[in-house]
Amino acid sequence: MSVDDPSPGLELGISSVRPFVMTSAFENDRAAILVEWVQQCAMSPPMICVAVRKGRPIEPIIRDSHAFALCEIADHDLTLDRMIRRACEHDDDILESLPYETLRTGSPCIMRSGRVFDCEVMRHVDFEADYELYIAQVLEVKEYSLSDAHEAAPTRRSHRRRGADTVAMSEL
Secondary structure, eight states, X not given: OBOOOOSSOOOOOOOTTSOEEEEEEETTEEEEEEESEEEEEETTTTEEEEEEETTOTTHHHHXXXXXXXXXXXXXXXXXXXXXXXXXXXTTOOGGGSSOEEEOSSOOEEETTSSEEEXXXXXXXXXXXXXXXXXXXXXXXXXXXXXXHHHHHTTTSOTTSOOGGGOOBXXXX
């Protein structure tokens, strides 16, 4: 669903209890990392705040693209959780082995995850601590099922945009 409708606020239902994968892409570079803290910080327009440990390989990509996607790992998908944790520990490109597509910002949206939040960075706060904050406006929200990933897996060309799968906020 697109969140362009400036009318009433949107409750995103983000819970920091669930793990999220933050992805971003710019030109030929892309990265995915596991993030620990995600929180909605505004309703109208819908905005989120993400804390990212300093020194991660995704930082320059977000800086250049001004965008990222947050992919929520479903509770029941322990395999995806394990794959991402292992890849992040070794700085591997997890996006090589997972089907994804891009929405409005061009950030990879993992099709095996539950909900995905496609976001444009509004503020980056780098303070004297081991984490930095990204405050971003949510431009689009999409929910995937495990069958979406299975349909896309054989071709590995799942990164195409599927505009028909998203619903404009005004249509709800």
